[in-house]
Amino acid sequence: MPDLLIELFSEEIPARMQKRAAEDLKKMVTDGLVEAGLTYASAGAFATPRRLVLSIEDLLAQSPTTVEERKGPRVDAPEKALTGFLRGAGVAKEDLEIRDEKKGQVYFAKITKKGRPAAPIIAEVLENAIRNFPWPKSMRWGTGSLKWVRPLHSILCILSAEDGAEVVALEVDGIKVGKSTRGHRFMAPDAFDVNNFDDYSNKLKSAFVMLDANERADHIWHDATNQAFAQGLEVVEDKGLLAEVAGLVEWPVVLMGNIGADFLNLPPEVLQTSMKEHQKFFSVRNPKTGRIEKFVTVANRETADQGATILAGNEKVLSARLADAKFFWDNDIRTVEREGFEAMAAPLANVTFHNKLGSQADRIGRIAALAREIAPIVGADADEAELAAKVVKADLSSEMVYEFPELQGIMGRYYAKKAGLSDAVADACRDHYSPLGPSDDVPTDPVSVVVALADKLDTLTGFWAIDEKPTGSKDPFALRRAALGVIRLILTNDLRLSLSAVLSNGYEGADATDLLSFFHDRLKVFLKDEGIRHDVIDACLAMDGADDITLLVKRARALSETLATEDGQNLIQGFKRANNILTQAEEKDGVEYSFGPDIKFAEDDAEKALFTALDTAEAAIKPAMADEDFTSAMSAMAALRSSVDAFFEAVQVNADNDVVRRNRLNLLGRIRDVCLAVADLTKLDG
Amino acid sequence: MSQTLEKPRSFQEIILRLQAYWAAKGCAILQPYDMEVGAGTFHPATTLRSLGSTPWAAAYVQPSRRPTDGRYGENPNRLQHYYQYQVLIKPSPPELQELYLGSLQAIGIDAKLHDIRFVEDDWESPTLGAWGLGWEVWCDGMEVSQFTYFQQVGGHDCAPVSGELTYGLERLAMYILGADHVMDMPFNDPSAPTPLTYGDVFKQTEEEYARHNFDAADTEKLLRNFEEAEKECHALLDLPAEDPKTGKRIIMAHPAYDQCIKASHIFNLLDARGVISVTERQAYIGRVRALSKACADAFVQTKAGGYSAEAAQ
Numbered sequence: 001m002p003d004l005l006i007e008l009f010s011e012e013i014p015a016r017m018q019k020r021a022a023e024d025l026k027k028m029v030t031d032g033l034v035e036a037g038l039t040y041a042s043a044g045a046f047a048t049p050r051r052l053v054l055s056i057e058d059l060l061a062q063s064p065t066t067v068e069e070r071k072g073p074r075v076d077a078p079e080k081a082l083t084g085f086l087r088g089a090g091v092a093k094e095d096l097e098i099r100d101e102k103k104g105q106v107y108f109a110k111i112t113k114k115g116r117p118a119a120p121i122i123a124e125v126l127e128n129a130i131r132n133f134p135w136p137k138s139m140r141w142g143t144g145s146l147k148w149v150r151p152l153h154s155i156l157c158i159l160s161a162e163d164g165a166e167v168v169a170l171e172v173d174g175i176k177v178g179k180s181t182r183g184h185r186f187m188a189p190d191a192f193d194v195n196n197f198d199d200y201s202n203k204l205k206s207a208f209v210m211l212d213a214n215e216r217a218d219h220i221w222h223d224a225t226n227q228a229f230a231q232g233l234e235v236v237e238d239k240g241l242l243a244e245v246a247g248l249v250e251w252p253v254v255l256m257g258n259i260g261a262d263f264l265n266l267p268p269e270v271l272q273t274s275m276k277e278h279q280k281f282f283s284v285r286n287p288k289t290g291r292i293e294k295f296v297t298v299a300n301r302e303t304a305d306q307g308a309t310i311l312a313g314n315e316k317v318l319s320a321r322l323a324d325a326k327f328f329w330d331n332d333i334r335t336v337e338r339e340g341f342e343a344m345a346a347p348l349a350n351v352t353f354h355n356k357l358g359s360q361a362d363r364i365g366r367i368a369a370l371a372r373e374i375a376p377i378v379g380a381d382a383d384e385a386e387l388a389a390k391v392v393k394a395d396l397s398s399e400m401v402y403e404f405p406e407l408q409g410i411m412g413r414y415y416a417k418k419a420g421l422s423d424a425v426a427d428a429c430r431d432h433y434s435p436l437g438p439s440d441d442v443p444t445d446p447v448s449v450v451v452a453l454a455d456k457l458d459t460l461t462g463f464w465a466i467d468e469k470p471t472g473s474k475d476p477f478a479l480r481r482a483a484l485g486v487i488r489l490i491l492t493n494d495l496r497l498s499l500s501a502v503l504s505n506g507y508e509g510a511d512a513t514d515l516l517s518f519f520h521d522r523l524k525v526f527l528k529d530e531g532i533r534h535d536v537i538d539a540c541l542a543m544d545g546a547d548d549i550t551l552l553v554k555r556a557r558a559l560s561e562t563l564a565t566e567d568g569q570n571l572i573q574g575f576k577r578a579n580n581i582l583t584q585a586e587e588k589d590g591v592e593y594s595f596g597p598d599i600k601f602a603e604d605d606a607e608k609a610l611f612t613a614l615d616t617a618e619a620a621i622k623p624a625m626a627d628e629d630f631t632s633a634m635s636a637m638a639a640l641r642s643s644v645d646a647f648f649e650a651v652q653v654n655a656d657n658d659v660v661r662r663n664r665l666n667l668l669g670r671i672r673d674v675c676l677a678v679a680d681l682t683k684l685d686g
Numbered sequence: 687m688s689q690t691l692e693k694p695r696s697f698q699e700i701i702l703r704l705q706a707y708w709a710a711k712g713c714a715i716l717q718p719y720d721m722e723v724g725a726g727t728f729h730p731a732t733t734l735r736s737l738g739s740t741p742w743a744a745a746y747v748q749p750s751r752r753p754t755d756g757r758y759g760e761n762p763n764r765l766q767h768y769y770q771y772q773v774l775i776k777p778s779p780p781e782l783q784e785l786y787l788g789s790l791q792a793i794g795i796d797a798k799l800h801d802i803r804f805v806e807d808d809w810e811s812p813t814l815g816a817w818g819l820g821w822e823v824w825c826d827g828m829e830v831s832q833f834t835y836f837q838q839v840g841g842h843d844c845a846p847v848s849g850e851l852t853y854g855l856e857r858l859a860m861y862i863l864g865a866d867h868v869m870d871m872p873f874n875d876p877s878a879p880t881p882l883t884y885g886d887v888f889k890q891t892e893e894e895y896a897r898h899n900f901d902a903a904d905t906e907k908l909l910r911n912f913e914e915a916e917k918e919c920h921a922l923l924d925l926p927a928e929d930p931k932t933g934k935r936i937i938m939a940h941p942a943y944d945q946c947i948k949a950s951h952i953f954n955l956l957d958a959r960g961v962i963s964v965t966e967r968q969a970y971i972g973r974v975r976a977l978s979k980a981c982a983d984a985f986v987q988t989k990a991g992g993y994s995a996e997a998a999q
Binding site for chain 2: 142313
């Protein structure tokens, strides 16, 4: 069976799109082939800056002939129905078969689809893939109308078998498919023909192209770490950067260079950011001191001078960059030393946060006030928390953060220390933005926690007050993330607070009830990852203190654990049965069976035993609930299971004797009361 | 490559070699536009000529002004007035990348010794209502050019597509000439009877304009000028196409576009003076964009913009 090789050769494809594009090419082509009946043994996709490649092994040489049977109209149906059927099936009336069915005689057609050779099928599938390729952004060029990520120059598409290679006949917008490609843009620019995938990848390697992105990344990492190791240094790992750099070169050449001595004392984050963002350099660290001392850059070619010119150029560019960074750093430090750190925040009065929510300075004022309120709950000093809130955003006016926005907070921490502020305040500068993502670390230092909460709560109440809530997939102000941040701050730090009370201290005019239910929705999403079901949370939300997230989650976790036990699961069934019987009886009788039952009317042993069990359970549940020890309370509740089961087994609730019946209903009422004291079990599914 | 690989010795030699190279490749070598612009793209030879179907190939130096980048001539590579070299070819030829690499060779960048890379860079100009895809071109880690395939200008789809090359001349020259500070770079040949550095020519003007742009420009007057330019641009385009004096169809796309350029530069000055708030900023950008769109709309109704009386019948 033949192998198929496809290469789409273009001008430089953005690094971030290459991997996905190779996968898309593979999916579109293999899906199309399989749909047309061409199955294959294996397929592999590759990408370099200038090419997308797909190699398919053992493809059927032609699609199999298929026969499909199609049921038509009844023989006595109107002529129109028959003509329509014949047209659709593409057969003549003589070819139809008549069969007896229940409803009468019915026409049947046999539609034979003859197998086709692979080449024309491939041509159709490939053209479709090229014309409908899901690039994140695509463009036209020259006079053409074809869209590709950057101008597409050539298409290689060959079917190869042992006896040679066949070019698949196809032309897309003037680009004729062939069997030739080119090597490295500078090191081997001439065209050459290939016969199959092995031939292709070998010739590419001789033409200075490493086809496989993983191979390029491995080569870069291996070489970089070796060069660093030889000098007693280590490369700072950065997988994202490695993948990106591997997408910028076809022939990676690793070069290690020096950072000018003037710059070695800049904060490591500044060096790293400046080198990574602007130059795509790896940082090389001295493991003994933690200082960044060198860099690694990856060139796309070998040179006669072993990269000396390239490295000298890169060092020079870096020096210019770092001269800028050092200039900003020196200026910022001078400002802090002259005027203090808080003064750096002054220009924020002129920076609009949101036109309906005032300036950044207004916002800082609100956060500081809110921080004072929250501080006692978290156990932080109110003055220190307020001071922290006033300075944590001051670095937004610094020259360094203006240039490198991603260093916000990190620079604040350095400047706060320079200004002689406490470590807690300095750390709050860096940490109050956290947690950003669901896996981001949550601050635990009380001052950081207070400011982080105040910041997020001001954002949430503010946007709620001006009715800019997230809708559907739109959440331009990242309010979902802010709410999740609040939830994680509370849970990680085991904070006990009434969220409603805190929200009422936030931006005026926010609908606190609505915002609280937004929190509850986020909480459900968050707990779902822990395996806690929506209905379990609903059962807990119905209880008092549902705006105390820590309490709520404690209860939900306990209930979820209880439901995972056999006793727990069965007790819920027992509870539901009791509740159903009660609801029906209460509806019918027009009374609520919540008077205590009396054991003297109990007739059956199982009935008497239930009295005892309920006494025991109640005695255990009450103090446990008072201690918020939900696990104990719920296991006491689950322990009722056997007594409840035995009761239902032995006793007919709706007894003939009305006194006995009412007593039993009141007994069920006790079960209900005991269970509902723990959580609203009626909210549980199933 | 028949071009000499000898390194250029001065800033002006780099410009002259680029001019010679692109002239040899068939471009019309135009002169700078005689107005204050923020970038070479603003020259009507790029913005307006990238519209419509008429083929075009032009190259030129464009002095450009970015008032906020003024550093009194002290920063080694930031200037409020600098030069861009701009090439625009419509339709973009298939070998545009090779043509571009040839130009680097012509100014002394030997691709055998240097690491030249095309790194993704999507270009967008909110004030021109324009966008395109392409790269920033890196030489040994330094951005030496922008390379863009125009997709839309003034809200119009570009068909055919123009290829645009923009060289930041000072930075490129500093690299080639090995200068660490822009002001130290030789402007003419260092062995000339009167050797001049870039600083001899521009250090004083950088100081003067930095003070002017940041502290002295009359903002009241500028705000008024902005309104006037905006008004005049619309007024010119609102006049009927037929000129009552000559009876000819004369749409004043270029004079109107001059007012758009003026408004854009005034906005940049106001921005440097710090009198535009964040929210106002967006509104001003929107107003300039409205002007450039109106000019683009008008230009495609002119002959150079591909309009033909017969086709319009």
